[in-house]
Amino acid sequence: MNKLLRVAIPSPLRRLFDYLPPCDSETSTESVTLDSNHAYSTNSGIGRRVKVPFGRRELIGVVLDEVTETDVPRNKLKPINEFIDEEPLLPSYMLEFVLWAADYYQHPVGDAVLHALPALLRKGSSTDSVHHYVWQITPHANIEQLAKNASKLRNSFQIIADHPAGISREAFRAEGGDSQALKALFNKGLISEQLQESTPPISNPLKEAPLTLNPEQALVVQHLQNAPHFSPILLDGITGSGKTEVYLQAITNVLNAGQQALVLVPEIGLTPQTVQRFKQRFNVPIRILHSNLTDKQRLEAWLDARDGRAKIIIGTRSAIFTPLLNPGIIIIDEEHDGSFKQQEGFRYSARDLSVVRAHAENIPVILGSATPSLETLHNCQSGRYRHFTLRQRAGNAIAPEFKLLDIRGARLHNGLSEVLIEHIKAHIEQGTQVLVFINRRGFAPSLSCHDCGWIAECRRCDARMTLHYNPAHLHCHHCDSQRPIPARCDQCGSDAIKPQGAGTERTEQTLQSLFPNTSVLRIDRDSTSRKGSLDKLMEQVHSGEPCILVGTQMLAKGHHFPRVTLVAILDADGGLFSTDFRGMERTAQLITQVAGRAGRADHPGTVFLQTLHADHPLLTNLALAGYEAFAAAELTLRKQYQLAPFRFIAIVRAESQKPGTAESFLQSLREAIAPSFGGIDWQGPFPSPMEKKAGVFRSQLLLSCPSRIHLQNCLSHLCLVSDEHPSHSKVRWSVDVDPYDLY
Template identity: 55%
Template sequence: MILRVAIPTPLHRLFDYRPPLSGTLKPQVGCRVSVPFGQRKVIGIITALPEHSELPLDKLKPAHIILDAAPVLDGLQFYLARWAASYYAYPEGDALSQALPALLRKGEPAEFTHETLWRATPGASLDALSKSATRQRELLALLLRNPKGVSTDLLRVESLPVPLLKTLKDKALAETFIHHPTPLHADEREEGEILKEAPLTLNTEQHQALQNIAAGSGFNTLLLEGITGSGKTEVYLQAIQQVLKEGKQALILVPEIGLTPQTLARFKARFQVPVIALHSGLTDRQRLDAWLMAREGSARILIGTRSAIFTPMRYPGLIIVDEEHDQSFKQQDGFRYSARDLAVLRAKHEDIALVLGSATPSLESLHNALSGRYRHSLLTTRAGKAMPPAFELLDIRGETLNCGLSDSLTQRIETHLAQGTQILIFLNRRGFSPSLICHNCGAVNECTRCDARMTLHRSPPHMHCHHCDRQTPIPMRCNQCGSEDLRPSGAGTERTEDFLCHRFPKTPVLRIDRDSTARKNAMSQLMAQIHTGKPCIMIGTQMLAKGHHFPRVTLVAVLDADSGLFSADFRGMEKTAQLVLQVAGRAGRADHPGEVVMQTRHPDHPMLNALIRDGYGAFAASELQMRKAAGLPPFSFHALIRAEATRQGWAEGFLRDIREMMEEQLAAPSGSHWSGPFPSPMEKRAGLYRAQLLIQSRQRSDLHQLLMRILTFLIQHKARNKVRWSIDVDPLDSY
């Protein structure tokens, strides 16, 4: 027998080993194995057990040890990770490894935490202690009340003296034991009430959407397109309720960690079944325990970010991808998979329903719905008495702005605060100012490692490149002319926050961006303050645009509605429309009417006016027509070959060689072609010079046939050690 092992390396190949010389566990496909790799010991996954190898048997090294008695990757996970590795042209070993929690990648056993607990010994009695031993009697009484065991943490909470446990043990009144958690499986649970609170009454559109989710049995993909505040979450909750009644599990994907606590609280309030979170904010131990609970079937509802798509479920019943349009579902480096697209594959493989929910669906999902590949449900009215907000394009041409705000907008803020409601200011620029400029010669403080300007931050004071994370002190003088007259140019969230604090000193101003929420629990504390309902002004980036429910917000102000209108990226208009409408959707979500004010220097721009007048559906239909005429996704399929090197020209030269090989040795299928190589839009980033080569095809199968051949060229190129390259299939940005 030969062990064919996938090892987490950048190499696009598998490795053969002989079985270990010792150990009792039988090798199985999907089990982890410890093997020698060069001078290291690594953890790999067995992918096959062939009888023969391309290498002579005596050239193969023996594996160290088999780590699992049963496959740690179930059939679905194994299939999903290997398929993703093939589709996204990524090394199989790395893909399989990333489908596992971090502790399993390190070789830890696939077991729950073994905890040492204390309990009373058989026959122990309070009569064995004198009445004067008050603390010992209290401690023993607690042990007698909890025959299943007590942890030392619980004793500390109860303010009982932990050292006295040894005294009780010496008197043979207490003992320790190892607790092995073994969660009940879904089919072993006692039947009981699933709900903690009654579901809300659905309107006609919501009821129809719920019926579409449950239509028939087996695989079924529904695009649930509902305007913000239309009650998509209530549809999710009632769909999950039906799944739970059948003893099955539900997986909900959300785009950001910041949304996980909010979603978790909402689901825990509705259901009295185990609900667990899966995201990168957990410790390695917490993540493994949650993963095991999902695999065992005791966790009935799983809520997680992108990587949770690889989490096993013993009783799969439903997958929901909330805010399915969000780019966070596509990993932007390394293993560049799309969790949303893998959710479609997983639901089909497990023969279960999938719901893709959004107020502003991606054009790919919308195209699939319009062409009949997905079911399509529309929610066009807000839940309850809430009315859609009123939109206004505020022309700021010729106006002097105070830290990004016009006088007219400042007056609107004052009016809404006087009514006792809340304000949301959206500005997608962190820091105090986007740049620091010399007033004498006009020189801009730039990053030495990127083709980008350094952003000025005031808390704490420093210059920060948001592309490579380089940080420097604020310069005292211009490095071009020596002038000390350096001035901030433009406004970021910090500068706008300062202005609002001075303009409205009696109103709390809450800044919500990556800097202000970096500390643990900072985001939840800010959200708790907002949800008190007291008047406040929120100023933040796109973190505020995603799925939050702010019932007291009556004014949403977009300070720079023009960003993205003239992007070179063909997806720029789609991204801008989605962001504007998602932010706008935070206004007027309860009994208070809302308004949305968008500051713009292009009040006649057709896209902005179409969004306000006709809504997202009309914009999307128009954009799809333009994409079809231009042969752009979703009517064609793209892949970017990216390269980066320490010297300018190396990456571009490497890709030029690849293109010449393609032209010499490959006959491009009809409808397929390549463009470039050309420098990336930001050529220099983090000290590396970058270039890219675009591959386009009308058929997905043709694109992947090309990529497999191109991958061979990339692996064999003589400059592969000087240039770092990657393949991005279905890219969402132009890098």
């Protein structure tokens, strides 16, 4: 009897689908085992992509199992249309990893499995569509053969020179290379294109000598050398303490052993200096994976990683699903960052999955941060992770001095106190640089009528629209809807409509008027949306000339500003009164990260926190004792009130086009399930704090339990009940396990 194929299909249905083998083939009945390279050793159907009929459509799926029994009559089963792959795309350990993640995060398995593949593979493209032609520098070619002012040619030449084994067109473009410059370099005979048969062995993986480690850094690197197996560690280092150098030297040891390294960062676009340091240090193929790449670029980088050509892979959260031929280490930089948690669809945490994956592959994993999450600190206290601290800043740099600036009753110039303005003036006159942090984009957070109090609100969300002047428009940052700035009040017709509050645009404008002879550089998502714009701004900063940087949390991550001696945080009170119990933690992390941009070289730094609550215990504790003391106190409170990480949390979210429908759906789920699962604390359902978003009405149900297993069992049952619920088709619902945002 032919075996049946159980296929994962990208759909919201939480099940697999049985199919007959293709009409013209038989599937193998052999078992699947791993060879020394983590690959399948048989030609089993498991792990291979297939084209299958699904209703009136043809879908791409992945075979997950071969069975002989099915609940569906055989005469009702359809045959697979065709196998796309001759061999499985994913090694079996990676397939098992994805299935584990789908199960833990209560997500439909078909959607999760296809999520782990690049977009072109999800669409059915062949892996043979990527031909490994690479550009290389020709013998005796030198960058000095190019004119000094030919910046595009020199930049493109250097990108190719940084890859002695060659770089493909797609990877070249992904790293900012110019296509016209490529043609010009070829015409000059400085580069040539060749078919790369395989990656040539590299005798020395280093381009430049490593730095000398201080005793704290050396202790970490020595530990990793002595424990090249599963060994989760927290690298808890203050800003400027040399965490990246530890990463680099740990990776050097991995490369010398013939293995690969996977490095996850919060956002590639915000950490250009980190990526550049890797390229300067290593003489091996490095691939970058993030959402701004084209589909072909992502596929090429994914295949280079899977097949072992790429030795170092640097990516954002989705890169956690990238297979490696010879995995050696996983590094999570800025592990506390919320962007490692997927907030829509497959709601996984790349940080947490990195530990699961490292355990499965029996390799070390480093979680690095200057402001570790309380969950990670708790894992250290529980003995699950090793805790290493770096408290010594690199070189002669010393930690910045914190000062609380009480602005109660003070006169403000669009959010800037006169005392702060005087300090900014003094630092500019000293020839150094100033960073002004305000975590609000746009000109002003809202537009209101001075006569009747009307406020411009989004018509699709329960939110105010942000005023932008460049270009002029109102913008909702929740649903992305935009509309022109009205000339008169929508409510009373008055023309007395005025901006309220200050965003980055208004702060930039104010500072430029106060300091007309000083460059004021705004760095936020609006000012850096064009390709290369962030690089140009950074060039100005690194020139060393006095300037004022104005920006959002884009400035808090991965940047080294050696000339910045003053950091001013305009709205230090932002998260002090959040309804989310993690609000305090995030505020402390953000303040500490931004403050860390000051005093990173020979110039001492000062941090001013403008606040209306200068006596708030969080701010005083943070300013006087630092993040470590804050975290210890906050963990004590979490334990006292039995909040995460001392309890496990999940949220069931639902949304509908009609108000009340989602809430009724969740209420009926609670009534059906809660009596069978004692020991679980149920809260809600209740409307989300922003009930209406993008035109739909949202509600949520929060579950917490001291037992992870008991909570998971309850969630599994809840998903089964939800799929059969009479209102299932009227709502869109999802489960968020270990949520980053409670509301």
